[in-house]
Amino acid sequence: MDYDVIIIGGSYAGMAAALQLLRARRSVLVVDGGKRRNRFASHSHGFLGQDGVEPGKIAADARRQLEAYPTLTWIDALAENVTGKKDGFSLTLADGTVHRGRRVLFATGVRDELPNIAGLEERWGKHAFHCPYCHGYELNEGALGVIASAPTSLHQAQLIPEWGKTTFLLNGAVTLDAATRDDLTSRGVAIEETPVAGIEGKADIRLADGRLLSFTGLFVASRTVPATSIAERFGCALEETMLGSQIVTDAMKETGIAGAFACGDAARSPHSVSLAVADGAWAGAALHRSLVF
Structure with a gap:
């Protein structure tokens, strides 16, 4: 036919x-x-x-x-x-x-295509997301982490504070100039320079220096x-x-x-x-x- x-x-x-x-x-x-x-x-x-x-x-x-x-x-x-x-x-x-x-x-x-971060793939669509309009409201204004993966991640870091207190984890993927840092600070965004070693629990970030940062949800471009x-x-x-x-x-x-x-x-x-x-x-x-x- x-x-x-x-x-x-x-x-x-x-x-x-x-x-x-x-x-x-x-x-x-x-x-x-x-x-x-x-x-x-x-x-x-x-x-x-x-x-x-x-x-x-x-x-x-x-x-x-x-x-x-x-x-x-x-x-x-x-x-x-x-x-x-x-x-x-x-x-x-x-x-x-x-x-x-x-x-x-x-x-x-x-x-x-996700950045090579241990634990990210298993949490994709459950505790780690790309779209705040699809998932941000349900995170109930909790602590949110944005893991940098490309220059577009900066846009995420500027936008995500609409849904909760935000930390921008640079993870060696983004370099910030002074003006950009000031912009993020004005939005209440915390900047974390230490690379990400992996994701644990639901949405907790283990940093390369051993520290553990706890989040309600994560966003990745x-x-x-x-x-x-x-x-x-x-x-x-x-x-x-x-x-x-x-x-x-x-x-x-x-x-x-x-x-x-x-x-x-x-x-x-x-x-x-x-x-x-x-x-x-x-x-x-x-x-x-x-x-x-």
């Missing part, structure tokens, strides 16, 4: 795009590998109407709603390769199965990259942003390859569930228009 649109990635952006197309009675294939970026978080926040809901429940409810439309096909599998051109794309899955479609949408999401290289291998261009690399698209979410579109965290920044859903909805409408006009 040939589909109108093949969507690679069935998380929030991919499903939002699929919904617009299904409501236009278009045939849609969604292929999803089952690894949402926020799978580590216990609750999702800042998403209107779903504030405080477990992320997996939001995704499961959305999928059930999509499955009510008869023109949806959903395959739980890994997408391996895309070939072809507009009106004649082919998607090969990891098991060798091939599916064809007139359009393709890369909604693959991203993965977080991760670098994001598309969760899979499938779009890049197909020939889609990537661009660097302050947050990492993403797929280049135009205002209608089309990549530099005619008929191939991209949306969600893999094709925009900054990132959140709300923004991914909005981007996916727009991509779905743009895809439909490309089939009509």
Whole structure:
């Protein structure tokens, strides 16, 4: 069977795009590998109407709603390769199965590249975060640590005091001039120069000199990259942003390859569930228009 649109990635952006197309009675294939970026978080926040809901429940409810439309096909599998051109794309899955479609949408999401700090990966999404709008309120104005990982960490250190007393742990990743130090001090930010040896307990920082600093939560600026290289291998261009690399698209979410579109965290920044859903909805409408006009 040939589909109108093949969507690679069935998380929030991919499903939002699929919904617009299904409501236009278009045939849609969604292929999803089952690894949402926020799978580590216990609750999702800042998403209107779903504030405080477990992320997996939001995704499961959305999928059930999509499955009510008869023109949806959903395959739980890994997408391996895309070939072809507009009106004649082919998607090969990891098991060798091939599916064809007139359009393709890369909604693959991203993965977080974390600094090499002992204990950070295990606490990611639970006690260590990248987005204060998603997680800051629940930390109840407790002591917060910002671990520097890149120049963008300075922005975090300036912003995080909105949610609690903040310590900026430079960890050898950032150099501060006098004006910047004065700015941080004016915001009530404590500056810690000693490198981080690791994270213990829930969110306690063990410094290289042996001291232990206790925090309610930690923030780290991760670098994001598309969760899979499938779009890049197909020939889609990537661009660097302050947050990492993403797929280049135009205002209608089309990549530099005619008929191939991209949306969600893999094709925009900054990132959140709300923004991914909005981007996916727009991509779905743009895809439909490309089939009509």
